[in-house]
Amino acid sequence: MLYLWMPNANEQWRWSIGEQWHTAASLDELKDAVAVHQLKHVTVFFSSLHVQHAQFQLQKTHFKQLGDQGIRYLIEDQLIESVDQVRLSYVYANEKLSMMAINKSRLDVIQHSLGLVPWQVDALLPDYLMLPIPASKQVILKTWGTQFLLRQSEFQGAVIDDLDIFCEFVEDDQQVVISDADVNLYEVLSERLAPEQIVRVALPEIFLDKFKRHRFNLWQSATKEQTISPLWKACAATVCLAIGAQLIHDGVRWYKLKQVSDQTAQLMIDQYKQWFGQGYRVTEQNIKSDFEARVRLSQSADLSSMSLLSRIGPVISQQNVIAERIQYQDNILTIDLKATNSSVLESMTQQLNQQGFKAQLGNIQTVGNQVLGWIKVQ
The missing domain is CATH 3.30.1360.100 (General secretion pathway protein M, EpsM)
Known part of the structure; x- marks a missing residue:
């Protein structure tokens, strides 16, 4: 499996096959570098700057009453744009509703960009999902280029630009988990947080999750919204085939009955001419009146x-x-x-x-x- 990180602005592509990350200055350079691995499938991560998150405590009965349309408007007050302009994904578990929104236009741009890659896209996810799921009262922070990836929970994360602002929101009983190899990050956090709030562990380069079936897999949800389900295609094809077969059957049956009708009419006319001679032109329409006239004679x-x-x-x-x-x-x-x-x-x-x-x-x-x-x- 190939893992890609889509760059923002003038940044570089990043790719991995599950171990360390490599960079590529352009898409062509990326294709050449990956070609030797002969990979067919790719999981793509994009910057979490483009998504917005929200969480709500909801009882199960209330969740069912809201339905898909009602759930959309729960996050409306927290969005910087209209709820109709975003594509919404959500997960409900343990009476907690986790929601993620992304601008539809932004997602379309990402989708169209991925149309240029030669691999089959299995998943399209925000990049904070590369980090492991933190334990309770913990968050995971990782240096990523000039920014920092933050994972707050299983379904919530962000991109951090300013560590000073981040540290102000870290609670006293909360721990920040970082990679033990990230010395620079440790030094910066040590100046702003208590020693017991910083936990250094061996973080994997990529937290290998079941990305294809993830509820925030936007490639999967976008594909469902933009295309017709294969099952519906099969049903539609079956119905069209059945209708077509019935029309053909009815057409053939009508044609055969028409032939029999025409042959019967012609036999009747021929027999009539044999009985009474050729006379004048006899047709199916005038044979009755002609016969009645002959009988009256x-x-x-x-x-x-x-x-x-x-x-x-x-x-x-x-x-x-x-x-x-x-x-x-x-x-x-x-x-x-x-x-x-x-x-x-x-x-x-x-x-x-x-x-x-x-x-x-x-x-x-x-x-x-x-x-x-x-x-x-x-």
Whole structure:
């Protein structure tokens, strides 16, 4: 894991792989120096000058009543800017609410700057989190360039510019923990604090915490706010896929039904033309009116003729027989037929009788390679 400290103004980059810190004058120099380690992931620290902290004692019931929106306005009086202009992170534990705020514009600048680094960013944190968590009644102080990093508690820290002002706020029963290697810092504090208030220990260069899952990991929270969750993306893709599949299914089904409908209409028109000849242009729209007109031309036709014809029509179509003329009189339907041979007409007559009709086949005449005959059906 690579650890980076982002510089302020004209300061240098600092980097570490968990041991001592190194410096780089530019981003290109930093890339060259780190390249030999072949690292892919990075945890980035930025100056704690850019964050503001606050802590509140809250009962659990009160905390739940406030909700996310209510919690935002607890820190409003302590901010130097509008609460709507900051990105807020908080942790609630043991009836204590710890809050950290950073200006959204400042965070966006940091985010965009990190877009230039060739490593995958796992965490973006204020730099006081590099220090260990102090014990009760203790704070940890570390020299960092021309400034000092201060960690006051697990979720609170700062950057100190003036040690004189810092020492004025150190309580009598409070201890300041520093590195035993930081001789200059010890000498300055010794002039301002009692000896028992200064504790020298071997501080690690980096306090290796689970930074990626830290509640103040601004890279994680920013990513959540700026992008859509992968789970929601998967759900949206699944819904879109299901809708698309249903539309395709409905479209294919409509197309097939349309084909069947068109084929049925064409078969009806073709059969009608076979019965009554080509005549004039027959379509699906005028076939009904044309058929009714033809039936009215018969001597005493009525609606029963249409009913009878609709029942025997499929038999005529099945035998590939052409109806030359239809006449309905005295409840008897007489049809002049043209077929390929006499056996076809005889088979059709037999089939009609089997279906409950009274069918009688009349004289059959041979004309060329076809036969003509008539049949009476009632």
